[in-house]
Amino acid sequence: MAISAITVGLVATVFLLFYRLSRVGQRPKGYPPGPPTLPLLGNLHQIPKKQGHLQFQKWAEEYGPIYSLILGTQVMVVLSSDQAIKDLLDKRSNIYSSRPENYLGNIVSGGFRMLLMEYGETWRMIRKVVHNSLNIKAARAYVPYQDLENKAMLLAILEQPAFFIDHIRRYSNSLTTQMLFGFRTLSIDDPRLKQLFHGFEKFSEVTGSQLAALLNVFPILRYLPDALVPMRKHSKELHRKEYDLYVGHYLETKKRLQEGKAKPCFCVDLVRAQVELGFSDGIAGYVSGSLLEAGSDTTSATLVGFVQAMLLFPEVSKAAQAELDRVCGDRLPDLNDLRDLPYIRGCMKESMRWMPTAILGVPHAVIRDDEYMGYKIPKGAGVMWNVWAIHNDPKRHTDPRRFDPSRWAHDSQTSAEAAMNSDASKRDHFLFGAGRRLCQGMHIADRSLFLAISRMLWAFDFERAVDEGTGKEIVPDMKELIPESGLLVQPKPFQASIKPRSERKANQVREEWSKMTKLLDNDMQWETVPEGLIWRDYEPVEAPAKT
Template sequence: MEGIRLLILYLAVPSLLISALRQFLSWRKSTASSGKKFPGPQQFPVVGRVHDLNRFCMWKKFKEWADIHGPIYRTSMVGQHFIIISDEKIAEELLVKRGNKYAGRPQIRALFDHKTGPGYVALMDRQEYWKEQRKWVHAAMADFHRHHFYGVIESEVRRFLAVLLVDPAKFHAYTREHCGRIMSRLAWDDATQGKENGDSADCTLGQMSVSGPIVNTMTPLWYIPWALNPWKKFERAREDQQRAWWLNSFQVAKQRYLDDDLPENTWAYRYFKGLQQQGNSTLQQTAKDEEFASCMLGFQNLVGVITIAGPLEFFLMAMTLNPEWQKKAQDEIDRVCGDRLPTTADIPELPTVRACLKETLRWRSGVPLGVPHQCEVDDEFRGEKITKGTVILACEWAMNRVPEKYPDPENYRPERYLVKGWPTYQEPLSRYPNFREGVGMHTFGWGRRTCLGQHIVDDEMFVSGAGVLWGFNLNRKRCSKTGEVIDFDSEATNAHVILEPLPFPCDIQPRSPERAAQILKSYQDVRNELRV
């Protein structure tokens, strides 16, 4: 094994040296022709400032530099140029008003061909696959939101509460599976895929992240010959397995549709019905068209797992650490819902619950770096030249901590959305706060690359979060020997591009024996319609 490692290192050295030489020459050229420049940390030849960045919490260093250099600054890492933004207005000016120039996606080295498609629409450059998939997903998501996802979320929340009641210690895994079940049901009516869906989403995000494979930061290693390249071999197997799973699910759903056995409240049904309306009554397609469609539905299914599971787990953490807000939200739920579970119909009447959810995403950003944009053409902004290929990061962690917009930013303060006088307060409270509009919408990205999932995040976070508070008290865990509260790091995460907190101690107890009985009965009422 040691010999193989040494051989890999020796094979990597020439490419590393060539890359370093190219980057040094590029640095010399840019230094010689430098004019007006954005501020930023001092850059070093070849490496830039990569040595300063902890790839497991890079957003904290970007926030630190923003405090020093201002709301827009430059840096670089191993030859790649970055512009870091921590001001909403600047991000809007660059990524929205000039969005036609900044809607590209940078290459994620540990993935194959993601910029050209058809696998991951959120990671593609703007081309025909991207346009067609995004148009279809946008229409499908909006249509399903008009029907509040046909009650799928409410029925799965009943199961979620039941498994939490039976085995609360596994709440971390159950939360991810819960989100995976909802998306798999909506995609092709197969909730049994919930755990596999969650695990696949987590693995995919790992491959996408700077905290993942070392080739994402040391790119020359990617070009080691295939026979000795563990990163390429792993990714080829992972992607092939994922594509096969998506294609099989697509083909099973197609046969169920033809057998009149596929529910109308699935995205697969909507897709097949659309084909027939276009004249394809038998649903015969080429292999390429099937791959395109299965990836479109598969990724739509996949992307809604961790993007909701992580924030929902952070919400459980926030309620555990802030019992006064937990009590306020529970009192509001009791007043409005009484002995029945909250539903989407209760959204206008539960502003405190919505404020607690909204503040969770500000306090512990699900995407703290922001999803990167890439400049597609040479441009100039505020007298500064921005070259094609520059990566723009609107750093969510820093934006959510601008004190003028979010006073007392390090603390969990849901009242900022509920009390007049706070900069983020909006009326009417029957509508605000929410995840779809108003202040703080930068969580979902910018311009032409805005996430299409705000609607399902709004519904799923609300029904799941309110349901947990309706059924349970969330308390700090205490040591069984000493009785002392067990402390934990509330910023400890898996460090992926979309975060989940690491498992943390939480004592989840039903609010009363009567409420426990209600949880079991509500699950029993829908159990037959769930594929458990």
């Protein structure tokens, strides 16, 4: 009996389906090397639930500066050398500036978060708006805010040293709310401050989870109901809270600007851009909200890491204080001292190398087929910059887990200058990304870190806390990070004994803050625009309809 054409077609279809499934998880010929794969899963089963950065570092040691992971239907190319990052993410940024799909991350973000946006018209528009307000010239305008909030932090640590992590977070957050929205965050108990850090930690946990990876590489799983994918329901709830916070901040500031009641801030330009370009309040809220995340979380996490380093390497604080006493004496350090404090500058650089909060970076994606070192990099592949492995490469940094500011004795580059250095080996750290995705607030972060590190060391001694029961010192574990798996991490909270170096310095901290309060109103907000703060005149404009 003759076999019908329908039967032949069905058999061929089934055969083709099985053939394609059999290829899922395999590493195609010509791709960068990597660990052995399993059918369907590829290397997905080898991604650790916790401390993934350590496994990525081991793979870099085994497979070299460029290797690949096959994650189900997707390819992740991992760059583990400074030169590879320079060659691809910087020099070929025209094709390496997109993002791989992040299904749950985009649910949390409502598709608005610039960090996760694919390279395209919307992303370029937002980047231009941000650049206009965070470039080198504009960044100088924020110095009065940085000085004020730094002195507020010093007083808070003096009065409540046990809550130093909370005070550091308030410092970075209040500085950022002033720059973006024109108001100060006054208390470590501010509910919006707490929601920001809690929400961003949960966002990092969700995007770094194994379920998020599964949903990215096997899209068919997205058709399952929420009852079977509870993290998706959780992501939707996170978005609701996040949207209310970010868009709420923006709408409140826009209203005050239109009424002529707001202080100069980033939202001045953002409102103008919204009127001109017509984007939604959702996008505007997330532009300012994303900057709020970046300015609050990265700076505070780096400073918490710095305090931990002072407990683990007490000789560093002694050397730094000796330099501060020699250069500044009895006066508080300021930004004019930067050139004369090379060891303090080294502390700042080493903090970003030693405790990189973006521990594995945020993956880029290549928009067309490419080739590097003889290997094929396929269109759509994710491209990860292996920050931890590069920062802890013993060929690049001797004894890398030692906190050693003297590594940078002859390096006076800013983070931006180092990132743009044509010699990849001269880049100090990779905390702020690469290529067109390079963080545009680096100038501000550098200043905030320098002021905080120099002044905290000038004012305080940092010692290990003592267990009241055993009488033994409590030594924090540098390996303990939170969240245990996520895009952005920081040291697990720890105790520290922080005391003023002298009563005279304690009184100076109080006096410096007393001077600053004369610039504030009864609500502890700026009375007038601080001297030196330069912004274009703002004329109230008719707001576009909310979308």
